[in-house]
Amino acid sequence: MTDEQIVSLYWERNEDAIRQTKIKYSRYLFSVAQNILGNNEDAEECENSTYLAAWNSIPPHRPKMLSTYLGKIIRNLALKAMRAQKADKRGGGEAHLSFDELSECIPASFSMDDSITDDQLANILSAFLRTLPDADRRLFICRYFHCDSIATLSQTFGMKESRVKMTLMRTRQKLATYLVEKGVLL
Amino acid sequence: MKQIKRLEDALGKIDDDLLFDAETVRGRKPRRHFAFFAAAACLTVILLAVPLGILIANQNETPEVPLITTSNTVITTATLPTTTIPPQTTRPSVLDIPGATLFEENKQNFSTHGGSPFVGQLLEFTQDQTLKWAERVKQENDVIVGYIKDYTSVLVPDGKAYYRISTMEIAVLEDISGIESETVTAVYANRYEWNGSHYKPVSKYFIGDGIYKDKIQENLSANNDMFEDALLCTEAYFSRHDSPIGAGLIFLKKAEDNSFTVGETSYQLSHYADYVLDACFQYDYIYDQVYFRSYYRTILLRFRPALLREVIQSCLAVEGNFSFASYTASDPHVSLRFRIYHSSDNMFPGFTSIFYDDLFIKNEKNQKAQVNPDYKWVVTIEGVKYEITSFDLRENTPSTTVFLDLGPDFSWSLFDYDENNQYTYQNVRLDIYDSDGNLLCYADLTNNYRFPGGYTHTLPGQDQNQTDHEKYDHIDIINDDGYEGLLDMGGSYFTFENAYAAFDNRPALVLSMTNSNSIFAYLFTTSLNPTTGNTTHKACSDYTWFVTIEGKQYEIKTILTEVEPTSHLVYLDLGPDFSWDLFDYDENGKYTFEEVRIDIYRYQTTLLYFANLTDDALYGGYTHTKPE
Numbered sequence: 001m002t003d004e005q006i007v008s009l010y011w012e013r014n015e016d017a018i019r020q021t022k023i024k025y026s027r028y029l030f031s032v033a034q035n036i037l038g039n040n041e042d043a044e045e046c047e048n049s050t051y052l053a054a055w056n057s058i059p060p061h062r063p064k065m066l067s068t069y070l071g072k073i074i075r076n077l078a079l080k081a082m083r084a085q086k087a088d089k090r091g092g093g094e095a096h097l098s099f100d101e102l103s104e105c106i107p108a109s110f111s112m113d114d115s116i117t118d119d120q121l122a123n124i125l126s127a128f129l130r131t132l133p134d135a136d137r138r139l140f141i142c143r144y145f146h147c148d149s150i151a152t153l154s155q156t157f158g159m160k161e162s163r164v165k166m167t168l169m170r171t172r173q174k175l176a177t178y179l180v181e182k183g184v185l186l
Numbered sequence: 187m188k189q190i191k192r193l194e195d196a197l198g199k200i201d202d203d204l205l206f207d208a209e210t211v212r213g214r215k216p217r218r219h220f221a222f223f224a225a226a227a228c229l230t231v232i233l234l235a236v237p238l239g240i241l242i243a244n245q246n247e248t249p250e251v252p253l254i255t256t257s258n259t260v261i262t263t264a265t266l267p268t269t270t271i272p273p274q275t276t277r278p279s280v281l282d283i284p285g286a287t288l289f290e291e292n293k294q295n296f297s298t299h300g301g302s303p304f305v306g307q308l309l310e311f312t313q314d315q316t317l318k319w320a321e322r323v324k325q326e327n328d329v330i331v332g333y334i335k336d337y338t339s340v341l342v343p344d345g346k347a348y349y350r351i352s353t354m355e356i357a358v359l360e361d362i363s364g365i366e367s368e369t370v371t372a373v374y375a376n377r378y379e380w381n382g383s384h385y386k387p388v389s390k391y392f393i394g395d396g397i398y399k400d401k402i403q404e405n406l407s408a409n410n411d412m413f414e415d416a417l418l419c420t421e422a423y424f425s426r427h428d429s430p431i432g433a434g435l436i437f438l439k440k441a442e443d444n445s446f447t448v449g450e451t452s453y454q455l456s457h458y459a460d461y462v463l464d465a466c467f468q469y470d471y472i473y474d475q476v477y478f479r480s481y482y483r484t485i486l487l488r489f490r491p492a493l494l495r496e497v498i499q500s501c502l503a504v505e506g507n508f509s510f511a512s513y514t515a516s517d518p519h520v521s522l523r524f525r526i527y528h529s530s531d532n533m534f535p536g537f538t539s540i541f542y543d544d545l546f547i548k549n550e551k552n553q554k555a556q557v558n559p560d561y562k563w564v565v566t567i568e569g570v571k572y573e574i575t576s577f578d579l580r581e582n583t584p585s586t587t588v589f590l591d592l593g594p595d596f597s598w599s600l601f602d603y604d605e606n607n608q609y610t611y612q613n614v615r616l617d618i619y620d621s622d623g624n625l626l627c628y629a630d631l632t633n634n635y636r637f638p639g640g641y642t643h644t645l646p647g648q649d650q651n652q653t654d655h656e657k658y659d660h661i662d663i664i665n666d667d668g669y670e671g672l673l674d675m676g677g678s679y680f681t682f683e684n685a686y687a688a689f690d691n692r693p694a695l696v697l698s699m700t701n702s703n704s705i706f707a708y709l710f711t712t713s714l715n716p717t718t719g720n721t722t723h724k725a726c727s728d729y730t731w732f733v734t735i736e737g738k739q740y741e742i743k744t745i746l747t748e749v750e751p752t753s754h755l756v757y758l759d760l761g762p763d764f765s766w767d768l769f770d771y772d773e774n775g776k777y778t779f780e781e782v783r784i785d786i787y788r789y790q791t792t793l794l795y796f797a798n799l800t801d802d803a804l805y806g807g808y809t810h811t812k813p814e
Contacts, residue, residue: 028209067209068202075198083191102197103190103713112189121192122199129204141208145197156211 003066010058017058018051025067029074035147036078046081050074075145098147101168105176110185121184128178132171139164140171188727190711510598510643520596521578521589522565522614524631545618546579546586555579555586561626565590566615572596590616598643610640680782680799684766684813688746689759693766695733695782697756706754709786710747723747723754733758734783740764758784771812779808 001020009017029050033043050073063069106112116124129137139157142148154161179185509523546555556579557563563574576591603609614631632640686694710723725731731742744759771777782799800808 065202065206068205071205071209072198076195079194079198099190099194102193103711105193106189106713112192118192118196119199121196125193125196126201126204129200134207137204138208138211141200141204142211144194145200145205145208 003063006066007058007062010055011062015055018055021051021054021066021070025070028067029070032071032074032146033078035149036075036082042081043078046074046077049077053077071145098143101172102144104169104172105179106185110180113184113186116184124179124182124184125175128175131178132174136167136171139167143168191727519576519594520592520598522592522616523587523589542586560621562619562623563590564617564619565592566613566617567592567596568601568611568613570595606644608642608644610642612640614641680808682810683757686757686759688757689744692762693760693764695758695760697758697784698754710754721749723749730787731758732785732787733760734781734785735760735764736769736779736781738763738768766812769812775812777810777812779810782808 001024006017006020006024009020026047029047030043033046033050034040037043037046050070053073054070057073061069129140132140135157139153142153142156143150148156150161150164153159153164157164159167176185510520545558545561547558548554549556557577563577565572565574572592572595574590575593578589578591579586598609601609601611611632616629616631618626618628620626680698681696683694683696685691709726709729711726713722713724725745725747731745733740733742740760740763742758743761746757746759748755748757769777769779779800784797784799
């Protein structure tokens with residue numbers, strides 16, 4: 001079933017929408033949550049919450065790309081769960097590692113300009129990603145959006161793990177420079 | 187921490203086309219390392235597959251094919267002609283509703299309670315005491331007591347709105363001893379309507395029969411047809427779940443006009459009987475699938491007399507943890523320490539426990555809690571009984587930490603600690619007797635969820651020969667998970683610094699924490715600058731620190747750290763409101779602080795850590811010399 005058809009089901013308040021969403025995107029959504037949380041049960045909970053969130057948000061939304069729409073929801077939910085877990089000193093998946101790496105994008109001597117809104121920051125990140133070569137950009141997103149492991153990325157991109165790490169490190173350094181140039185980091 | 191969080195969150199909002207592009211790569215089968223050949227082959231396959239896909243798609247129902255251009259940015263989705271799917275003329279059966287949609291409200295409520303698997307099995311009250319308690323609740327609240335034999339709910343869509351149809355089969359108890367007078371089936375519906383941003387409950391209807399049938403019928407609206415339909419759905423749902431779901435407590439509140447109010451689900455019962463809430467946060471089932479948690483939330487409220495004891499287990503002490511503490515307020519004996527939850531507006535809304543008020547009473551003079559002298563507390567450790575005559579209570583919200591002084595007869599040297607200074611206690615038990623000598627409640631501390639193989643204790647320090655100073659040289663920190671830890675003060679308890687330059691020469695409270703301390707890692711984020719190799723620590727923004735000095739609380743706005751070889755010095759800015767002049771220093775310029783306390787909250791709501799810096803009896807407060 002197409003995304004458009006599935007979205008139409010949501011708009012009709014037809015609960016088959018959830019089943020069709022699950023059929024089409026369950027694996028994808030679960031993998032994102034699992035990467036972040038490192039725990040099947042919690043990932044499953046996030047996946048279910050994502051369906052619920054989709055049910056509650058469509059309408060009024062009519063996403064053109066259902067996969068990215070759901071992907072953003074589940075990443076957000078999984079991050080929230082991960083942060084709660086972190087505060088409770090439990091669990092944690094690949095995200096801990098990938099976000100540790102991400103912290104290198106904010107050198108210790110810099111701090112983020114609080115006046116920049118989250119949406120502005122997201123736009124700046126998008127603009128930065130567009131400056132990258134395709135492979136580097138995809139690698140970066142797979143690592144820091146989907147929280148794929150280095151081993152998975154190595155397989156997916158047909159690179160040695162060391163090269164994956166090196167590419168990611170260079171991209172992080174570029175991002176740090178970019179953020180300084182754009183006045184995000186002061 | 188906050189900045190990284192912002193970066194993480196911003197990444198979650200990057201443009202869809204970028205994300206979609208990456209998703210298409212993730213969706214591919216893994217490439218091999220001999221990449222060039224494989225990549226070329228892949229590309230060939232993709233190039234061939236796209237038009238082929240179009241051809242195939244034109245003939246069946248696979249309409250969407252992502253097209254990836256070689257450009258960095260242009261990602262398009264081609265929607266291809268599809269065969270027409272006839273519109274669904276009938277509403278889908280509720281049997282097809284995925285479980286995830288069934289328990290929306292319970293799920294949300296569940297999440298507000300956090301995720302910690304609390305297990306309440308510290309104090310297990312006896313049946314007699316339990317019945318006495320239930321009778322008291324019944325009388326004080328003027329309620330009819332019943333229990334839920336069965337409960338379920340389904341969502342029934344109605345255009346853009348939906349109904350949540352819930353069904354409860356309630357056994358009304360004639361008296362608290364458990365004689366059932368009648369069974370009521372209450373079916374009620376909540377209507378939720380889309381308000382532009384989210385669904386809001388707009389009305390509630392009751393349907394049912396039994397002794398309250400007439401009253402319930404009056405609640406029926408003109409929408410009878412819908413309800414009949416919904417009832418059919420509900421019955422169909424029941425038929426899929428033929429195993430008993432469980433029983434739950436319910437108090438039916440009777441109004442003057444003989445109408446009644448039903449607490450519909452576990453959390454809402456709190457509105458009708460606070461005491462019931464005790465059971466809500468027993469998270470034995472935390473690791474089960476989410477929609478089954480809701481069931482269990484209901485099951486956890488089981489309250490028919492035969493099962494009362496299970497509920498009462500968690501009534502007073504939901505903290506299943508305990509530990510040995512190496513001091514008490516009165517004497518540096520070994521204490522048995524545990525926590526009893528008694529109230530909290532943050533973690534467990536509405537939670538109160540009359541047992542707490544029974545076992546602990548307020549001192550009329552200072553309003554501090556003390557143990558009710560009517561009760562006798564006995565601790566049994568590996569077969570030897572210790573009657574407790576000295577208690578130390580630290581009352582906080584939501585819990586009180588209780589220290590039971592085991593007295594001079596108890597010593598760790600009685601037990602065969604191994605070469606690693608560890609010994610596993612198999613039998614640690616607490617019994618509380620009432621004034622007539624009857625057993626009131628008990629706790630088998632080493633035979634529970636927390637300590638499945640007994641309680642393994644490690645001797646603090648290397649051995650018993652250490653000096654008292656070394657032994658007690660720490661800040662005792664307990665968090666809300668029952669996790670206990672020490673912030674090692676490294677020989678210098680804590681100090682005040684008169685004029686810390688980084689705080690505009692204001693006074694600072696200085697703590698010394700060993701850098702291997704696990705708590706430090708939770709309180710501070712560590713960043714390593716790969717270029718310079720420097721490590722920096724920042725206080726985690728999720729936490730809010732308060733320092734209370736002699737009754738006056740100071741919110742700490744600035745925290746700085748200094749790295750030492752084996753520890754961190756943590757400087758807490760006491761702010762402009764703090765001054766040495768607030769205290770009556772004697773003629774020698776000395777003043778003994780009796781209350782210096784740190785409270786660390788998570789998100790400003792949940793007390794996560796606390797450290798009472800001056801209540802260690804060995805120190806008798808903290809004597810400070812007024813700075814010049």
